[in-house]
Amino acid sequence: MSQKQSIKVAVIGVGNCFSALYQGFEYYREHGEDNIPGIMFADIGGYRTSDIKVVAAFDVDPRKVGKPVGEAIFAAPNCARMFQKDVPAGPVVQMGNTLDGVSDYMLEQPEDLGFRVSKAKSVDVVKVLKESGADILINYLPVGSQEATEFYAQAAIDAGVAFLNCIPVFIASDPKWEQKFIDAGLPLIGDDMRSQLGASVVSQVMQELAFDRGMEVDFHQQINIGGNTDFNNMMVQTRLASKKKSKENVIRAQNDIRGIEVPEHSLFAGPSTYIPYLKDNKVAYFNLRFRGFGDAPVTMDIKLSVQDSENSAGVVIDAIRYLKVARELGVVGALRGPSAWTQKTPPEQMMYADAKLECKALAKRELTAGVKRQVKA
Numbered sequence: 001m002s003q004k005q006s007i008k009v010a011v012i013g014v015g016n017c018f019s020a021l022y023q024g025f026e027y028y029r030e031h032g033e034d035n036i037p038g039i040m041f042a043d044i045g046g047y048r049t050s051d052i053k054v055v056a057a058f059d060v061d062p063r064k065v066g067k068p069v070g071e072a073i074f075a076a077p078n079c080a081r082m083f084q085k086d087v088p089a090g091p092v093v094q095m096g097n098t099l100d101g102v103s104d105y106m107l108e109q110p111e112d113l114g115f116r117v118s119k120a121k122s123v124d125v126v127k128v129l130k131e132s133g134a135d136i137l138i139n140y141l142p143v144g145s146q147e148a149t150e151f152y153a154q155a156a157i158d159a160g161v162a163f164l165n166c167i168p169v170f171i172a173s174d175p176k177w178e179q180k181f182i183d184a185g186l187p188l189i190g191d192d193m194r195s196q197l198g199a200s201v202v203s204q205v206m207q208e209l210a211f212d213r214g215m216e217v218d219f220h221q222q223i224n225i226g227g228n229t230d231f232n233n234m235m236v237q238t239r240l241a242s243k244k245k246s247k248e249n250v251i252r253a254q255n256d257i258r259g260i261e262v263p264e265h266s267l268f269a270g271p272s273t274y275i276p277y278l279k280d281n282k283v284a285y286f287n288l289r290f291r292g293f294g295d296a297p298v299t300m301d302i303k304l305s306v307q308d309s310e311n312s313a314g315v316v317i318d319a320i321r322y323l324k325v326a327r328e329l330g331v332v333g334a335l336r337g338p339s340a341w342t343q344k345t346p347p348e349q350m351m352y353a354d355a356k357l358e359c360k361a362l363a364k365r366e367l368t369a370g371v372k373r374q375v376k377a
């Protein structure tokens, strides 16, 4: 067991989520790692936050490409809070493959709210990954990057690197893609991360609570607003479809697991608008309408306000370590428990308690029956 090794990660997209993650590595190195608000286990399979090392980064924006990641994370249009000013310089951001990562709409946005594309030549991503020695490639591309995600997922396979798909392009939950990772002997986690205490997990547990208490759920609404580039990018309706589907999957799954029908128009979950003033503050509004004993109506309204990118960093720190442990244990394909725990659209949706149990087992390097079936022969 190589507990003293570092976990080497490469990243696609040096945007707000990566900014929070990279600052967090240093913040917790300085503040101690035994109690990290936002992560469940200080130790997963012998690995701690400080064992994670960033070895390569790809972006296409000229304000980031060619700069050390420690500088690039604070470049416009990023607007995540700076909570750790002093961070290591880290590797230089390399020019990736643009494909459909940047929409015309985002190119037309003002400098500080949109994306720009560098004229630099794309690097050979597979070669860079191999040379960096990366264990895991994290995908933080903008929503709607179907071709670009497929390109980088294939690069991970070709370079022999595990994949952590934080965005709503379906890779871990697509059996064809999962098979490619199995054939390459690699694990992956996806798709579309669910933040630590974000709208998805609130929707999930409210839906579970209603069912566990014998209620009928007539309507479940989750409206999200925010002011970062993720929300701006999703103003293009055609790029938004997979995100809405992924968000609704979280709620729908709790009906499906219990064999409860989802009546038409009984749920709505999705990004609803972009308000630049909010920057990285995301606000979610929930309205739930239940029926209880004697058909008595029960309604619930919740407002959740978070720093979007910081809220996502903890689950990524966990997911990175689950992937590393899985690699060491020879587990291949999409990790069911960690995907259900950290992502909105996993290959197999689970109840909250079941996903947590699976993660706890893997954190102790124990293989549950389901995971044993995924161990490479």
Ligand SMILES: NC(=O)c1ccc[n+]([C@@H]2O[C@H](COP(=O)([O-])OP(=O)(O)OC[C@H]3O[C@@H](n4cnc5c(N)ncnc54)[C@H](O)[C@@H]3O)[C@@H](O)[C@H]2O)c1
Binding pocket: 012, 013, 014, 015, 016, 017, 018, 058, 059, 060, 061, 064, 078, 096, 097, 098, 099, 100, 101, 102, 115, 139, 140, 141, 142, 143, 148, 166, 167, 168, 192, 193, 194, 195, 228, 229, 230, 233, 308, 309, 311, 312
């Ligand atoms: N809480 C959260 O913030 C959260 C939760 C779930 C999912 N996500 C998803 O995570 C992803 C990243 O979010 P973010 O807030 O960091 O987004 P962001 O807009 O801040 O960053 C995206 C980055 O990708 C870069 N990029 C675009 N095309 C590229 C290409 N082809 N190759 C390399 N880089 C490219 C952009 O220049 C930008 O730096 C989004 O898809 C978002 O929906 C975020």
